[in-house]
Amino acid sequence: xxxxxxxxxxxxxxxxxxxxxxxxxxxxxxxxxxxxxxxxxxxxxxxxxxxxxxxxxxxxxxxxxxxxxxxxxxxxxxxxxxxxxxxxxxxxxxxxxxxxxxxxxxxxxxxxxxxxxxxxxxxxxxxxxxxxxxxxxxxxxxxxxxxxxxxxxxxxxxxxxxxxxxxxxxxxxxxxxxxxxxxxxxxxxxxxxxxxxxxxxxxxxxxxxxxxxxxxxxxxxxxxxxxxxxxxxxxxxxxxxxxxxxxxxxxxxxxxx
Amino acid sequence: xxxxxxxxxxxxxxxxxxxxxxxxxxxxxxxxxxxxxxxxxxxxxxxxxxxxxxxxxxxxxxxxxxxxxxxxxxxxxxxxxxxxxxxxxxxxxxxxxxxxxxxxxxxxxxxxxxxxxxxxxxxxxxxxxxxxxxxxxxxxxxxxxxxxxxxxxxxxxxxxxxxxxxxxxxxxxxxxxxxxxxxxxxxxxxxxxxxxxxxxxxxxxxxxxxxxxxxxxxxxxxxxxxxxxxxxxxxxxxxxxxxxxxxxxxxxxxxxxxxxxxxxxxxxxxxxxxxxxxxxxxxxxxxxxxxxxxxxxxxxxxxxxxxxxxxxxxxxxxxxxxxxxxxxxxxx
Numbered sequence: 001x002x003x004x005x006x007x008x009x010x011x012x013x014x015x016x017x018x019x020x021x022x023x024x025x026x027x028x029x030x031x032x033x034x035x036x037x038x039x040x041x042x043x044x045x046x047x048x049x050x051x052x053x054x055x056x057x058x059x060x061x062x063x064x065x066x067x068x069x070x071x072x073x074x075x076x077x078x079x080x081x082x083x084x085x086x087x088x089x090x091x092x093x094x095x096x097x098x099x100x101x102x103x104x105x106x107x108x109x110x111x112x113x114x115x116x117x118x119x120x121x122x123x124x125x126x127x128x129x130x131x132x133x134x135x136x137x138x139x140x141x142x143x144x145x146x147x148x149x150x151x152x153x154x155x156x157x158x159x160x161x162x163x164x165x166x167x168x169x170x171x172x173x174x175x176x177x178x179x180x181x182x183x184x185x186x187x188x189x190x191x192x193x194x195x196x197x198x199x200x201x202x203x204x205x206x207x208x209x210x211x212x213x214x215x216x217x218x219x220x221x222x223x224x225x226x227x228x229x230x231x232x233x234x235x236x237x238x239x240x241x242x243x244x245x246x247x248x249x250x251x252x253x254x255x256x257x
Numbered sequence: 258x259x260x261x262x263x264x265x266x267x268x269x270x271x272x273x274x275x276x277x278x279x280x281x282x283x284x285x286x287x288x289x290x291x292x293x294x295x296x297x298x299x300x301x302x303x304x305x306x307x308x309x310x311x312x313x314x315x316x317x318x319x320x321x322x323x324x325x326x327x328x329x330x331x332x333x334x335x336x337x338x339x340x341x342x343x344x345x346x347x348x349x350x351x352x353x354x355x356x357x358x359x360x361x362x363x364x365x366x367x368x369x370x371x372x373x374x375x376x377x378x379x380x381x382x383x384x385x386x387x388x389x390x391x392x393x394x395x396x397x398x399x400x401x402x403x404x405x406x407x408x409x410x411x412x413x414x415x416x417x418x419x420x421x422x423x424x425x426x427x428x429x430x431x432x433x434x435x436x437x438x439x440x441x442x443x444x445x446x447x448x449x450x451x452x453x454x455x456x457x458x459x460x461x462x463x464x465x466x467x468x469x470x471x472x473x474x475x476x477x478x479x480x481x482x483x484x485x486x487x488x489x490x491x492x493x494x495x496x497x498x499x500x501x502x503x504x505x506x507x508x509x510x511x512x513x514x515x516x517x518x519x520x521x522x523x524x525x526x527x528x529x530x531x532x533x534x535x536x537x538x539x540x541x542x543x544x545x546x547x548x549x550x551x552x553x554x555x556x557x558x559x560x561x562x563x564x565x566x567x568x569x570x571x572x573x574x575x576x577x578x579x580x581x582x583x584x585x586x587x588x589x
Contacts, residue, residue: 018394018536027391038518094368124355124371126517128390128397131355131371131416132362139363144448147327147356164512165325166266166353168456174448184518185504185511218368220385220398230561232550238569239577245549246581248565252526252547254469254493255582 001056002154002176003109006047006120007102007134008040008060008075009090010068011127024221026091027127036071039122043182045189046152047120048079054154056117057081061105063098064090069205076200077192083203088210095128097214099136105208106141118159121181123148128217134181144174150186162186259285260315260338260412262330262348262357263294265301273349273417275424278309280417281347282427284376290344294433295337297322297330303433310427314435321442326450327353331360333440343412345376345384350416358416369414370399374421376413384413392517393418393540419521420544457512464513469495470524472515472542473503474559476531476552476571480508485575486530492582498522500538516541530571534559551575 012018012027013035019028036044047058060075062068063086072083086101093101102119109115119141121134131147138145146152150169152161154176161172161180192200235244249255259281264271281292291312299316300306306314315337322329334357338346346361348354350372362369374396375387383400390397401413464470471490477483483497490497498515499508515522517537527545532538534550534557542548543562550563551571560566567574 012391018391020395027395096362096366096368099363126392129371129392130359130369132359132369135356135359136363139360142445144445145327146449147359148352164352165451165454166264168454170325170451171453171455172449173452185514215368218370218399218401220400222390223387223396223398224394225396228562232561232563232566234555235549235565235567237567239573241567241569241574242577242581245565245567245574245578246585248547248549249493249526249582254495254525255585 002050002054002117003056003114004047004050004058004118004120005106005116006040006043006058006060006075006080008036008044008062008071008122009125009127010034010062010064010071011037011125018224020222020224024223025219026222034067034070035126036074037122037124037126038184039124039182041189042184042187043120043122044075044078044080046182046187048190049187050118050154051079051081059084059116061102062086063088063093063101063210072205073200073203074192076203077196078190079196083205084208085205086208086210092216093214094217095130095132096136097211097216099133099140101211102133102137103140104211106137115177117176118154119143119177119179121179123181123183134179138179141179143177143179145179145181146172146174147181148183149180150183152180258290258293258341258343259345259347260293260295260334260341260343262334262346262354263296263300263306264349264351264353268301270301270305271349271351272424273351273354273419275305275309276420276422277347277349277417278306278311279425280376280422281345282310283422284345284378288344288378293337293341293343295334297333303435306433307430308426309424310429310431311433312431314433316435316437317440318437319439319442321447322440324451325353326447327356327360328449329440329442329446330357331364332442332446334361335364336438336440338412346412346414348416350418354416358414362414365411365414367411367414368401369416370401371416372418373415374418376415386413386415388415389418392537393543394536420523463496464498464515464520464522467496467522468525469493470498470515470522470527470542470545471495472498472500472527472529472532473509474500474530474532474538475502477503477508478531478572482572483509485572485579488579489528489575489582492579492586495524498527498542500532500535529559529563530575532559533557534562
C-alpha cells in the first residue's frame with residue numbers, strides 16, 4: 001500500500017497590497033495572514049485521495065518556523081495521517097537547502113524500512129516561486145519526477161500523470177517511487193470537517209532538527225515595483241458608454257471599421 | 258558566452274524564446290561575449306535565430322528525443338555548454354523553460370533564479386538579477402555567482418519572466434553556425450518522457466494566444482450569468498478568461514483562469530468585467546496591450562490600473578456593447 005509524502009510551505013497571504021520589513025529582507029506579515037501555496041493545497045488533497053483509494057499512509061512535511069505547525073494541522077484536518085516539522089527559519093534556506101533537508105528525511109525513512117512511494121510537491125511556492133524543490137529532491141534521491149501534474153492515478157507499481165503541454169494534455173507514466181509536482185486545476189481541495197479539525201489539534205507532529213548551515217538564497221533585498229500612477233481614462237458610465245467602447249475597439253484594430 | 262534554450266511554438270520559434278534572446282543580447286553586448294542558442298532537434302526557424310543575433314546554434318540530435326523528457330532536455334543544455342564555459346545559461350520562464358532549467362540546476366548543484374526581469378553583470382564577473390516573487394507583487398534581488406552567490410565558477414542559471422523585454426531583432430543579423438551533437442543520455446533521463454499527447458479542444462487552448470480576451474470575475478454573479486460575456490467573446494472572436502474566484506466557486510472550468518496559478522495572457526485588448534484586480538490576477542493579465550475595465554467600483558485596482566474603464570453594472574454595459582457591435586457588423 002502506498003506511503004505518500006506531501007511537502008507544503010507556509011507563505012504570506014497576498015490578496016492585498018504587500019509591504020516589506022524595513023530591512024527589505026522579508027514581506028511584512030503583521031497585516032496579512034499565512035496560508036499554504038494553492039498548488040500545494042491540491043497536492044495535500046491528492047495525498048488524501050491516494051490513501052482513500054489505495055490504503056497506505058500519507059504524511060505532510062514542512063520546513064518552516066514554529067508557527068508553520070498551523071499549516072501542518074490544516075493538512076492533518078483534511079485527512080493526512082502524520083506530520084513532520086523541520087523547524088527552521090525557511091528564509092535562510094534556498095531551494096537546494098530545502099530539498100536536501102527533505103531528501104534526508106526521505107532517506108531516513110527508507111533506511112527504517114518505511115520509505116515513501118510517492119513524494120508530492122506544488123510546482124512552485126506562492127511566495128518565492130522557485131520551481132525547484134521537487135525536482136531537486138528527485139535528483140537527490142535518484143527518482144523520476146513529473147512536474148505540472150494536474151491529475152494522476154496509481155496503477156500498480158507505476159503512476160500515470162497528466163499535465164498541460166504546449167500541444168495538448170501530456171500523459172506521463174513513471175515507476176514508483178516517484179516525485180510529482182502538482183499544479184492547481186485538476187484536483188479540488190476539500191474543506192476540513194469539524195471532527196477533522198479536532199483530531200488535527202491533538203495529532204502528534206514529529207519535530208526534526210534542521211540541517212546545519214544552509215547555503216542560503218542569495219537574496220540581497222526585496223523591493224516593491226514602483227507604483228504606477230493611475231492613468232485610466234473613464235470612457236463613461238453605464239450602457240451609454242457602449243459606443244465609446246466599440247469606437248476604441250475599432251481604433252485598437254480588433255473590430256473592423 | 259551566454260547560452261539560451263530556444264523552444265519551438267508549433268512550427269515557429271516561441272515568442273518568449275525571442276524575448277529571451279533579446280534579453281541575452283542586452284546582457285552579452287556590454288560584456289563583449291556572443292549569444293549561443295541550444296535547441297533540441299532542428300530550430301523551428303534558423304532565420305529567427307540569425308535575426309536575433311545568435312552566433313552559434315547547438316542542436317541536439319537523437320531519435321530518443323522525439324518525445325519530450327525534461328531531464329533529457331536538461332542533459333542537452335548542459336552538453337551544449339560543455340567546453341564553452343558559458344557565463345550564463347538561461348531560458349524563458351515558460352512551464353518548460355522553468356522545468357528544464359530547474360533540472361539543469363539540480364544536475365549541477367548550482368543556484369537558479371526563476372522569473373528574472375533584470376540582470377546586471379557586476380564587477381569581477383558576478384551577476385545580480387531582479388526576479389518576480391509574490392506573484393509579481395515584489396521583486397527580489399539575488400546574487401547568482403561571485404561572493405555569496407554559491408555558484409562558484411559555474412554559470413549563472415535563470416529563466417526570464419515573460420515580457421521582461423520586447424523581442425527586438427539585432428541591429429545586424431548573423432549567419433549562425435549550426436553545430437549538431439548527439440547527447441549522452443542515461444536511461445534515467447528518459448523515464449519521465451511524455452508517453453502521449455492528447456490534443457485539447459481549440460477553444461481550451463486559445464486563451465494564451467488570443468488577440469482579444471474578455472474577462473469575468475466575481476461581479477458576473479454566477480455560473481448562469483456568463484451569457485453576455487460569451488456573446489461578446491463570440492462577436493470579437495476572442496477567448497473568455499476568468500479570475501480565480503470564478504473557478505474556485507465552480508462557475509467556470511479552471512483552464513479559463515487568468516492569473517498567477519492560471520494562464521498568463523498577452524492579448525491586444527483585455528476587457529475585464531466585474532474583476533476587482535487582485536495581485537494574483539494582475540500577474541496574469543498585466544501584459545495585455547490595452548486593458549478596459551468594466552466595474553461598479555471606480556476605485557477597484559482593476560479600474561485604476563486599466564488604460565480605460567466604464568463604471569457601472571456589467572450586465573447593463575456588456576449587452577449594450579454587444580448590441581452596438583452587432584449593429585456595426587450588420588452595417589459594414
